[in-house]
Amino acid sequence: xxxxxxxxxxxxxxxxxxxxxxxxxxxxxxxxxxxxxxxxxxxxxxxxxxxxxxxxxxxxxxxxxxxxxxxxxxxxxxxxxxxxxxxxxxxxxxxxxxxxxxxxxxxxxxxxxxxxxxxxxxxxxxxxxxxxxxxxxxxxxxxxxxxxxxxxxxxxxxxxxxxxxxxxxxxxxxxxxxxxxxxxxxxxxxxxxxxxxxxxxxxxxxxxxxxxxxxxxxxxxxxxxxxxxxxxxxxxxxxxxxxx
Amino acid sequence: xxxxxxxxxxxxxxxxxxxxxxxxxxxxxxxxxxxxxxxxxxxxxxxxxxxxxxxxxxxxxxxxxxxxxxxxxxxxxxxxxxxxxxxxxxxxxxxxxxxxxxxxxxxxxxxxxxxxxxxxxxxxxxxxxxxxxxxxxxxxxxxxxxxxxxxxxxxxxxxxxxxxxxxxxxxxxxxxxxxxxxxxxxxxxxxxxxxxxxxxxxxxxxxxxxxxxxxxxxxxxxxxxxxxxxxxxxxxxxxxxxxxxxxxxxxxxxxxxxxxxxxxxxxxxxxxxxxxxxxxxxxxxxxxxxxxxxxxxxxxxxxxxxxxxxxxxxxxxxxxxxxxxxxxxxxxxxxxxxxxxxxxxxxxxxxxxxxxxxxxxxxxxxxxxxxxxxxxxxxxx
Numbered sequence: 001x002x003x004x005x006x007x008x009x010x011x012x013x014x015x016x017x018x019x020x021x022x023x024x025x026x027x028x029x030x031x032x033x034x035x036x037x038x039x040x041x042x043x044x045x046x047x048x049x050x051x052x053x054x055x056x057x058x059x060x061x062x063x064x065x066x067x068x069x070x071x072x073x074x075x076x077x078x079x080x081x082x083x084x085x086x087x088x089x090x091x092x093x094x095x096x097x098x099x100x101x102x103x104x105x106x107x108x109x110x111x112x113x114x115x116x117x118x119x120x121x122x123x124x125x126x127x128x129x130x131x132x133x134x135x136x137x138x139x140x141x142x143x144x145x146x147x148x149x150x151x152x153x154x155x156x157x158x159x160x161x162x163x164x165x166x167x168x169x170x171x172x173x174x175x176x177x178x179x180x181x182x183x184x185x186x187x188x189x190x191x192x193x194x195x196x197x198x199x200x201x202x203x204x205x206x207x208x209x210x211x212x213x214x215x216x217x218x219x220x221x222x223x224x225x226x227x228x229x230x231x232x233x234x235x236x237x238x239x240x241x242x243x244x
Numbered sequence: 245x246x247x248x249x250x251x252x253x254x255x256x257x258x259x260x261x262x263x264x265x266x267x268x269x270x271x272x273x274x275x276x277x278x279x280x281x282x283x284x285x286x287x288x289x290x291x292x293x294x295x296x297x298x299x300x301x302x303x304x305x306x307x308x309x310x311x312x313x314x315x316x317x318x319x320x321x322x323x324x325x326x327x328x329x330x331x332x333x334x335x336x337x338x339x340x341x342x343x344x345x346x347x348x349x350x351x352x353x354x355x356x357x358x359x360x361x362x363x364x365x366x367x368x369x370x371x372x373x374x375x376x377x378x379x380x381x382x383x384x385x386x387x388x389x390x391x392x393x394x395x396x397x398x399x400x401x402x403x404x405x406x407x408x409x410x411x412x413x414x415x416x417x418x419x420x421x422x423x424x425x426x427x428x429x430x431x432x433x434x435x436x437x438x439x440x441x442x443x444x445x446x447x448x449x450x451x452x453x454x455x456x457x458x459x460x461x462x463x464x465x466x467x468x469x470x471x472x473x474x475x476x477x478x479x480x481x482x483x484x485x486x487x488x489x490x491x492x493x494x495x496x497x498x499x500x501x502x503x504x505x506x507x508x509x510x511x512x513x514x515x516x517x518x519x520x521x522x523x524x525x526x527x528x529x530x531x532x533x534x535x536x537x538x539x540x541x542x543x544x545x546x547x548x549x550x551x552x553x554x555x556x557x558x559x560x561x562x563x564x565x566x567x568x569x570x571x572x573x574x575x576x577x578x579x580x581x582x583x584x585x586x587x588x589x590x591x592x593x594x595x596x597x598x599x600x601x602x603x604x605x606x607x608x609x610x611x612x613x614x615x616x617x618x619x620x621x622x623x624x625x
Contacts, residue, residue, distance in 0.1 A: 054452040080454040091446025095266040096259070107255040108455035152449070 005160060005191050006030035006053070011062035013048055013215075022048045023059070024215040030193065030208075032159075035186055037206030037223075038195040039236065044212040046195040047086075050162050053193075054084045067159050080109065083158035085149050087165050094138035098129060098148045101137055102155050109156035116155060123151045127181060143174035150181065161185060163194040167201060179205045203232035211236065213243060249459045256455075256463020257470070264433055264471050275475060279482045303367035304564065306333075306340035311353050314375070322370065332356075337402075337588050338563030341367035345400075352398055359401035360411035360586060363561065372398050410501040414585040419557060419578045422515050423550035425479050428543055430472025430523040435539035437464045438530025461527070461612045469523045476519055503587075510584040510594060517601040518577055522546065524608030531615040554578040562588050570596040573604065 006029065013023040023045045030036055038046050051057040052064060055075035064071045067081035092101050099120070106116040124130050127147045132140065137148060146166065154161060163182070167175040179201055185192050186207075196202050202209060203223045209232065211218040218239060219226055227235045265271060305325040307313065317323050328336075328343070336343060341364045343356040352375055357368035375398060403411065441447040450460065503511075526542060533539040557578035560569055570576050570593045580597040583589045 051448070054448070056448055056451055076454060076456070079452055082452070084449065084452045086445065086448050091441070091444035091449070093259075093263055093446065094444075095263045100259075100262070104255070104259050105449075105453060108252065108450070108453040108460075110454055149449075156454070 003032045004029040005032040005067055006193070007063075007065040008049075009063045011049075011052065011059045011064055013045075013052065013057065014060045021215050023052075025062070026212075026215065026217055027062075028210060028217060028220055030191055032191055033186060033189045034191055035182060035205060035207045036191075036193045037202035037209045038193060038212065039197075039199060039202055039209060039232075040195075040212035040218075041240070043214070045215040046212055047164055048215075049212070050084070050086075050164050050193070050195065053078075053160075053162055054082065054086075055079055080156075081158055082160045082162055083153035083156065084162045085153045085164060085166055087168065092137040092140070092145055092148055092152075095136060097134045097136050098140075098144070098151070099133045101148055102152050105152045106155045111156055119155060119157065120151075123154060126184065127151055128177065142169050143171060143177075146170055146174065146178065150178065154185075159190060161190055161192045161194075163192065165196055166194055167196065167198060175201070199233040199236055200231065203227070211239065213240075218243075249456060249462070252455045252459030253463040253466060256460055257466040260433075260437055260464060260467030261470060264436075264467065275478045279478050279485070303341045303363070303370065304339065305367070305371070306336060306343040308343065308345045308353075310346055311344045320374075335588065335590075337361065337364070338590060340563075342371060344371070347398070354400050355398045356400045357402065359403055359405070359408040360415070362412075368399055404500075406500045407502055410499040411586055413499060414501060414503075415582050416558070418511070418585040419554045419581045420551070421483075422511075422518055422581050423554050423574075423578065424547065425476045426472070426515065426518040426522045427546045427550055429475035429479065430468050430519055431526055431540060431543055433468040433471040434523050434526035435530050435533075435536045435542075437468050438527045439533045439539040440530075440536045442531070443535050458609075458613055461609055464527060465520070465524055465609065465612075468527060469520045472519045472523050473516060476515060506589075507584050507587055510589060511581065513598070514577060514581050514584065514601075517598065517605075521577075521601055521604050521608070524605050524612065528608050528612045528615060531612065550574060557582055562586070562590065571600065573600070576600055 008029065009027050011023055011026045012021060014021050026045070026049065038049070040046050048057065052059050052071060053066060055071050055078050058072055066078045069077040069081065071078050092098075093104070096104065102120060102123075103113055103116065106120075107113070124133050127150060129144070129147045129151065132144050137145065140148065146169075150163070150166065153163075161182075166182070167178045170178065175198075182192050182194060182205055194202075194206075206223060208221060209223050209226055210220045211226070223232055226232065229235070229238075303323050305317070305323055306328045307325055308328055308331065313325060317325050332343070333339065337358045341357070341361075344353040345356055347354045355368050355371055358364035401408065441450060451457065525546070526539070529542050530539040533542070553572075553574035556572075556575045557569075560579060562579075562583055565579075569579055576593070576597045577600075580589075580594050583593060
């Protein structure tokens with residue numbers, strides 16, 4: 001029996017004033033505990049898909065379910081089940097410390113400071129952020145910001161983690177830390193959907209890859225099945241050229 | 245785990261206030277600057293200006309029973325009069341410009357008038373001149389109402405000169421000051437909490453949390469209102485300090501401001517309500533604008549609208565205006581401030597204004613909530 005934690009059925013999205021569809025009849029399922037790499041050129045529909053998952057946008061048509069809840073009918077329950085990172089510029093509050101930023105989101109998700117204490121120390125250890133936990137975010141490097149954003153996204157222990165370009169702009173060590181963390185999520189049976197333009201990292205860290213092109217699902221499967229020759233990057237370029 | 249909306253409001257408000265008070269620029273602009281701005285301004289701009297008294301077009305006169313209507317009243321195109329049912333009705337100032345009462349010392353009646361009201365002074369001046377013999381009339385004041393008021397005449401002013409000047413000053417200045425403060429003081433905070441969230445990219449993550457959006461809006465409104473009210477208080481303290489340091493800036497340093505407890509309470513409620521209302525408007529508008537800078541530009545149109553409302557209210561006669569003005573947005577608030585400042589409160593007006601303020605705030609919160617439901621991420625691009 002399939003254990004789909006994310007079900008996407010014929011989702012389409014059209015923005016007012018635009019002459020094209022951002023998503024066209026998109027369908028795919030994700031099983032619990034899977035790590036999915038979402039790739040595609042700019043404007044392929046990766047961010048739109050993630051925003052619909054985050055209940056920030058409504059689809060024009062189609063149906064999407066996360067953790068058993070319909071995103072349009074039960075957005076509150078969906079939000080409780082997900083943790084989301086919208087790229088590295090998804091605002092930390094500069095005048096709050098990393099700890100205060102994280103606790104604020106924990107509180108908004110219904111957790112008290114006391115309840116979240118243990119999780120916070122575990123996460124800060126996992127992401128190696130103990131040294132700057134009480135430093136104000138205004139003084140953070142890109143890596144520190146990204147770690148704080150991730151900690152903020154997972155503090156309420158969500159079942160599904162949606163990460164939009166989690167390692168963009170990070171140095172090699174920080175980037176490796178982030179992907180190491182994504183792998184750790186699998187051990188905790190969390191489902192992770194992440195997008196990236198670093199196809200090497202996607203190839204290495206995903207159970208399955210979804211390739212989007214102009215709002216369509218171009219290909220889906222484990223990296224080994226998708227790659228016919230060379231690397232995922234080579235394969236992606238071949239596919240792009242074939243379409244054009 | 246679900247928490248009550250009050251929990252979310254508290255969480256959001258505490259976090260926003262923490263951020264506000266940790267930002268030296270916000271504290272400087274909102275709290276420190278007001279404390280020094282007015283003392284400085286008053287010190288620089290010290291000078292006298294005499295209040296002008298406008299000519300009235302129509303006077304309503306109350307006659308005590310027994311006072312005969314004079315010939316000039318019947319002929320006059322500028323007077324209407326009626327006999328009083330009781331000697332001195334409560335709040336008569338809202339119904340009549342002057343009251344003619346019997347004079348135990350002579351035949352000519354006494355004129356009871358409100359010397360904090362320009363129209364009442366004009367009415368007194370007009371009637372006195374009609375009653376006085378022409379030789380006295382010509383030699384006396386030559387049309388100067390202040391001189392008439394000071395002379396040994398028929399007039400019985402309601403207040404001492406200092407008190408009347410203070411009331412006039414408050415009635416004129418408070419509506420303007422309240423509107424200016426309540427528009428400008430919460431703006432930095434409101435802009436930061438709405439378009440600021442969008443600008444730094446924190447709005448989408450915030451909307452992706454399990455917190456109900458109504459709770460987030462109310463939390464933000466609470467924080468911006470508290471910061472705005474603190475800033476308004478700082479301005480008022482600044483003005484009080486200024487008036488103590490350089491009293492001559494008020495035009496007449498002998499002016500006194502005998503505000504009653506009820507006046508202070510009503511004025512405080514009106515100022516608080518007005519500040520919360522403009523905070524709510526500014527937060528809602530902040531969700532439409534693309535940047536904090538753009539949101540701050542809202543101050544100008546809001547000030548123009550606010551000043552229009554105050555100007556309209558200033559041109560209304562408190563006791564003889566149409567009931568409709570108590571229901572015109574912002575004009576009703578300006579009018580209530582004027583009534584409270586002059587201690588001429590009309591219960592129906594004040595009650596209607598309070599109800600409308602609540603309605604406006606609820607409407608703004610509903611609108612803000614709607615904005616949250618919209619696809620903000622796309623709008624922000």
